[in-house]
Amino acid sequence: MSVLKTTDLTKKFGKFTALNGVNIEVNKGEVFGFIGPNGAGKSTTIRVLLGILKATDGEAKIFGKDAWKDAVEIHKRIAYVPGDVNLWPNLTGGEVIDLFVELRGTNNKSRREELIKKFDLDPSKKCGTYSKGNRQKVALIAAFSSDADLYILDEPTSGLDPLMERVFQECVMDAKNEGKSILLSSHILSEVERLCDKVGIIRQGQIIETGTLDELRHLTRTSLLVETKQPIPALGNVNGVRDIVMKDQALSFQVDTDELDNVMKYISQFGIVKLESAPPTLEDLFMSHYEGVGKTSDSGAGGAL
Amino acid sequence: MANQSYHNTGRLSRFIVRQDRIRIPVWIISLSVLSFMVAMAFTDLYPTGLERQTIAETMKNPAMTAMVGKGYGLDDYTNGAMMAHQMLLLTAMAVGIMSILLVTRHTRADEEDGRIEMIRSLPAGRLANLYATISVSFGTNALIAIIIGFGLYALGIESMDLEGSLMYGAALGATGIFFSAITALFAQLTESARGTMGYSITVLLLSYLIRAIGDVSNETLSWFSPLGWVLGSEVYVNNYWWPIILTIGAAIILVALSLYLNAIRDLEAGFIPAKPGRKYASSFLKSPLGLALRLQRTGLIAWAAGMFILGASYGSVLGDLESFFTKNEMMAELLAPVEGYSLTEQFLTMLMSVIAMICTIPPLMAMLKLKGEEKKNHTEHLLSRAVSRTRLMGSYLIISVIGGFLMLALADIGLWAVGNSVMDEGVAFGTIFSAAMVYLPAMWIMIGIAVLFTGFAPKLSGLTWLYLTYSILVVYLGGMLQFPEWMAKLTPFGHIPKLPVEDMDFMKVFMLTIIAILLLAAGFLGYNKRDIRG
Numbered sequence: 001m002s003v004l005k006t007t008d009l010t011k012k013f014g015k016f017t018a019l020n021g022v023n024i025e026v027n028k029g030e031v032f033g034f035i036g037p038n039g040a041g042k043s044t045t046i047r048v049l050l051g052i053l054k055a056t057d058g059e060a061k062i063f064g065k066d067a068w069k070d071a072v073e074i075h076k077r078i079a080y081v082p083g084d085v086n087l088w089p090n091l092t093g094g095e096v097i098d099l100f101v102e103l104r105g106t107n108n109k110s111r112r113e114e115l116i117k118k119f120d121l122d123p124s125k126k127c128g129t130y131s132k133g134n135r136q137k138v139a140l141i142a143a144f145s146s147d148a149d150l151y152i153l154d155e156p157t158s159g160l161d162p163l164m165e166r167v168f169q170e171c172v173m174d175a176k177n178e179g180k181s182i183l184l185s186s187h188i189l190s191e192v193e194r195l196c197d198k199v200g201i202i203r204q205g206q207i208i209e210t211g212t213l214d215e216l217r218h219l220t221r222t223s224l225l226v227e228t229k230q231p232i233p234a235l236g237n238v239n240g241v242r243d244i245v246m247k248d249q250a251l252s253f254q255v256d257t258d259e260l261d262n263v264m265k266y267i268s269q270f271g272i273v274k275l276e277s278a279p280p281t282l283e284d285l286f287m288s289h290y291e292g293v294g295k296t297s298d299s300g301a302g303g304a305l
Numbered sequence: 306m307a308n309q310s311y312h313n314t315g316r317l318s319r320f321i322v323r324q325d326r327i328r329i330p331v332w333i334i335s336l337s338v339l340s341f342m343v344a345m346a347f348t349d350l351y352p353t354g355l356e357r358q359t360i361a362e363t364m365k366n367p368a369m370t371a372m373v374g375k376g377y378g379l380d381d382y383t384n385g386a387m388m389a390h391q392m393l394l395l396t397a398m399a400v401g402i403m404s405i406l407l408v409t410r411h412t413r414a415d416e417e418d419g420r421i422e423m424i425r426s427l428p429a430g431r432l433a434n435l436y437a438t439i440s441v442s443f444g445t446n447a448l449i450a451i452i453i454g455f456g457l458y459a460l461g462i463e464s465m466d467l468e469g470s471l472m473y474g475a476a477l478g479a480t481g482i483f484f485s486a487i488t489a490l491f492a493q494l495t496e497s498a499r500g501t502m503g504y505s506i507t508v509l510l511l512s513y514l515i516r517a518i519g520d521v522s523n524e525t526l527s528w529f530s531p532l533g534w535v536l537g538s539e540v541y542v543n544n545y546w547w548p549i550i551l552t553i554g555a556a557i558i559l560v561a562l563s564l565y566l567n568a569i570r571d572l573e574a575g576f577i578p579a580k581p582g583r584k585y586a587s588s589f590l591k592s593p594l595g596l597a598l599r600l601q602r603t604g605l606i607a608w609a610a611g612m613f614i615l616g617a618s619y620g621s622v623l624g625d626l627e628s629f630f631t632k633n634e635m636m637a638e639l640l641a642p643v644e645g646y647s648l649t650e651q652f653l654t655m656l657m658s659v660i661a662m663i664c665t666i667p668p669l670m671a672m673l674k675l676k677g678e679e680k681k682n683h684t685e686h687l688l689s690r691a692v693s694r695t696r697l698m699g700s701y702l703i704i705s706v707i708g709g710f711l712m713l714a715l716a717d718i719g720l721w722a723v724g725n726s727v728m729d730e731g732v733a734f735g736t737i738f739s740a741a742m743v744y745l746p747a748m749w750i751m752i753g754i755a756v757l758f759t760g761f762a763p764k765l766s767g768l769t770w771l772y773l774t775y776s777i778l779v780v781y782l783g784g785m786l787q788f789p790e791w792m793a794k795l796t797p798f799g800h801i802p803k804l805p806v807e808d809m810d811f812m813k814v815f816m817l818t819i820i821a822i823l824l825l826a827a828g829f830l831g832y833n834k835r836d837i838r839g
Contacts, residue, residue: 047685047837050685050688050689051688052685052688052689052836052837052839053836053837054834054835054836071688071693072691072692072693073691075688075689075690075691075692076691078689080689080690082682082685082686082689084682086681086682086683086839087683087686088596088600088683089499090499090600091582091590091599092582092583092584094582094583094584094585094586095582095583095585095586095590096586097586098585098586098590098591099586099590099591099596100686100690102586102591102592103591103592103593103687103690103691103692104690104691105691123584123585124581124582124583124584125579125581125582126497126499126582128497128499129417129497129579139686152689
């Protein structure tokens with residue numbers, strides 16, 4: 001069941017097109033990783049979803065309701081953490097958490113205390129004295145101590161230390177296990193890889209790739225390290241094999257994932273002594289998209305890689 | 306090796322001057338120009354001794370003494386005596402605030418943000434930053450003393466001689482130096498910039514208050530206030546130098562103490578423990594209205610007190626008004642006599658329009674705070690929760706409208722209470738009250754304009770202030786400068802019937818209210834439709 005869905009979402013600021021037909025869909029109980037370089041349109045998409053910016057074209061729906069018109073109704077069931085948390089310097093962290101939780105309507109006081117402890121925050125200090133990480137904790141505690149159905153998290157961990165990042169990941173997993181949905185925009189690819197069921201990559205206001213991590217991996221190459229009894233002749237002529245490097249006795253090369261079967265059949269004829277394979281990391285995927293200038297038009301056409 | 310602590314002080318001083326190369330000159334120029342202009346205005350307004358003596362009479366009341374300080378030389382109220390009496394204290398307070406801001410900015414604020422850490426990791430002495438800041442602040446105050454001192458003398462006003470003028474400047478400079486030292490001390494004691502500024506300003510206000518009470522009731526008490534010392538120098542009348550020297554001496558002791566405390570404490574630590582705030586929000590805070598009110602609480606209270614004092618100080622001059630107007634040509638020009646009404650009543654109508662316009666400042670600030678919050682990315686926290694834009698803007702509007710009413714009412718009560726106590730024949734409270742409240746629709750139109758800008762073009766909302774400034778100029782000075790009638794009609798304040806001299810015009814007031822409502826409605830519509838920046 002779709003919790004969040006955008007259809008050809010377009011946002012223009014004057015002549016500048018920030019979003020150019022963005023389509024994303026988050027289902028119930030799903031963690032959706034939203035990744036892309038700075039200025040690609042992640043925060044703009046999120047702000048349109050929150051009804052803070054008005055879409056120029058296309059539609060954004062959350063819980064089947066219009067993100068702009070029914071903003072208040074929708075917001076009763078979502079929790080949002082901005083990437084850059086700006087708070088009122090003369091209010092304490094505890095006061096801000098209470099205010100935020102209260103403004104959503106529902107309250108979960110026991111969760112508040114537990115989270116304050118988990119995130120190791122001193123709620124009696126004024127927000128003006130907090131570091132970036134501590135301000136982020138305030139927003140995270142407020143978000144996770146409210147019983148939302150959808151969490152929208154915009155680079156929520158950019159100021160957290162590794163320990164706190166783990167607490168955050170636990171919170172996300174807890175929410176997911178309770179059947180909540182999460183839209184997580186992040187730069188930390190290991191985090192996305194660990195948490196997300198689906199990933200959408202945005203560049204220059206367009207989604208250039210979307211799907212489960214497994215699906216995306218199919219679109220790319222697998223690294224193989226093979227040592228055989230007999231030398232493999234003309235490996236370079238086999239379809240889908242690239243970047244062959246001799247390493248001592250072994251050969252290291254990359255295979256287009258959809259050609260993997262043929263390649264394996266071919267090399268097995270030569271008597272495999274050792275075989276190591278590494279799946280492409282999200283980083284490989286990400287880099288191949290970011291570095292490949294002018295490939296945005298081939299959206300979804302993995303063969304171009 | 307003792308010099309190690311001060312290593313690179315000179316370079317840091319130049320760096321501070323470089324950072325404040327706009328701020329410091331702006332303060333110096335505005336304070337000097339203000340002093341020179343007022344000195345010249347006094348000579349223009351009251352050219353003869355007789356007129357000055359009339360003014361001296363109106364000043365001889367406790368309200369005035371509490372506000373501007375004890376008058377010296379009231380029997381021979383020369384321009385110099387007048388300047389020292391009416392301007393010195395308030396200018397000194399401004400210099401004090403300047404010094405507090407300057408020292409806080411370069412000591413505790415820099416330390417809190419981690420900039421001092423960067424400096425200290427370089428080959429700079431442990432005390433170099435504090436010492437450099439104090440040097441720059443003392444230097445700035447010395448410049449103010451010299452520029453204002455010689456400047457006032459250069460105006461060539463009779464009775465403002467070289468010694469007196471230099472002393473006037475020195476009194477200002479000494480106040481600034483004293484409060485620089487106070488701030489330097491609190492920068493060591495507290496752990497935050499807010500604390501440093503808060504405690505220092507509290508000392509400034511307490512000094513004012515102690516002096517006010519002392520001046521009215523018990524002169525010895527005034528000597529417990531540094532502001533009392535400065536006024537006790539009796540500038541232009543007796544020119545006592547010792548209170549100035551006392552002030553500077555006290556400042557030097559405070560500086561030595563703060564250097565000592567700075568030397569023995571850890572970086573980013575303080576001596577007064579930061580007091581923990583509330584762990585939970587009060588139920589009052591938990592709504593957009595509560596939050597908006599909480600954010601503006603201190604400011605609104607300060608304005609409310611200010612408006613009451615404004616009303617009270619206008620009220621204190623009502624007593625001697627008749628005799629004053631008949632003797633002063635310039636003031637008589639301001640008011641053409643109307644049959645059947647006393648000059649006091651006529652003056653009241655003019656006062657009311659001025660008071661109403663000044664009372665419009667806090668409600669406008671309250672309304673435009675919404676735009677400021679958006680700029681600081683604070684509104685996204687609220688709008689991303691179950692808060693509609695109408696509710697958010699409405700919260701600010703409520704504070705603005707109720708605040709505006711309270712400001713006007715307080716100014717009015719101050720005016721009536723003090724006015725009645727000094728007048729032979731008092732004015733009924735109802736008369737004064739309705740004369741003030743009739744300006745509410747004009748205030749609402751100004752609020753409506755602020756709402757309109759917030760709704761459609763938040764970047765242009767500064768124009769609201771320009772419009773209010775125009776209104777004040779045209780309505781206040783229009784009569785004197787003989788502006789054409791239509792210029793006054795360009796502001797809502799020019800359309801309000803001047804009670805009690807003019808008759809109530811319900812139609813006009815009703816129309817103004819309708820215009821205000823239309824502006825508000827349009828602004829809310831725009832705010833609901835536009836993109837929010839943050």
